[in-house]
Amino acid sequence: MSIPSFPPLFSGLAVEGQIDPFDKACVEAARGCDAGLVVYNLGANTLQAALVFAPDVTLADAVAMLPLCGVGFQNALGALAPPEVAVHLDWGGGLRINGASCGQMRMASSASDPEAEPDWLVVGLELPLWPTSDAPGETPDQTALYAEGCADVNAVDLLESWVKHTLVAINTWQDDGVAALHKDWRALAFGIGEAIERNGVSGTFLGVDEKFGMLLRTDDTTHLIPLSVLLEGQ
Template sequence: MSTLDAPHTPTFPPLMYGEAAADPVTHAQMRAIQGCDAGLVAYDLGQSTLQAAIVFAPDVTLAEAAVMLPLCAVGFQNALGALGPPETAVQLEWDGGIRLNAARCGRFGIHASTDNPTEVPDWMVIDLTLPLWPLSDAPGEHPEDTALYAEGCTDVQAPQLLESWSRHTLTWVRSWEDDGIKPLHEAWRGLAWQIGEDVTVLGTTGTFLGVDENFGLLLRDADGATQLIPLTRLLETTP
């Protein structure tokens, strides 16, 4: 039976709840603006793409709350690691990109009620877009891009991956609240893509040294100076 043949309505852990939506990102943002409870997971289990968005209600400033982006990404790696073949390598780009066996495979986005790093947002939304099937049947047409089922993960059903992602993400939120950011730093660093290499991010090129305490990107430029790009620079437009 195909991974997409059997209907399955996702179930979510306590404190999280799901709502199917044709456009999960917009749906989550609009529900957040309307004052929905945190923990909403809007999702669309399409034939070729999994899309989902989680609503958060931060009680810290945007600069600190933006850590939800790498936190959700680590939760995703944990989820796919638990469900997929053991040889599948999942790595995380600082700006939200996902690498599956070194090829690009979806990404995370971040949205909030404010773009002021010193303000406490009324809400924050982290979204996930994950291609399940390749863009084209022609091998080599998009050599840098891949999809979940093209990488040997055909036994990973999208609803189960969504459920697992929500559970692992909630576990990391609790860890962040109880133990601080250090465990998340350690987990993320072991998954980070291209640390120590030259990268170009948001128009800035340099050697990727790592991240600061709030996961701001540290780049060393050609002159040896270190530049900091905060996570808040990744905020996307809010309706």
């Protein structure tokens, strides 16, 4: 397998076996590695990767990197996959291909206070390439990349494309603010208008506020669930 190449200011760190790139990236970030580190594990059945960010904004704003990386993934796969392949994003970081769940994104940060400026923030990607079962019909709500007409999508190419498209999205976010990201994410959001349960609250998913907090409408109240509740290890 070829070695991925990344844009300037990004550097790659390959891990193998059972090492989780997300956990490794958090360790490297805590040790003070440079922003732009891409930790990846390209297994036979799964693509795992994580990006290290060094935000210069408060955590409440920095968590926008999760939906931003999701938009970057959709753009990356859209550039490589057949045009009929549809990618949508769950608010909680889940990825959906042609309507079925196909992997997820995660995030962690050095900070827990929404008003603090974190030293680092990590966003991880985990994408199944091949189905784990020989009978995928038993789990119709779960899928894998190569089961959805994407058998010609090379994992290295997809990883490279994800980093490149995420960089484009970061530059747009820095130059133009959050409005463009909101527009792009909302066009890909899964489940808006549907009844869901999140953090013990059941209601209708109305959309998000300016900081991507979930707006969840119950009978007489609209609840705001901040995106920071998705941070791991807090």
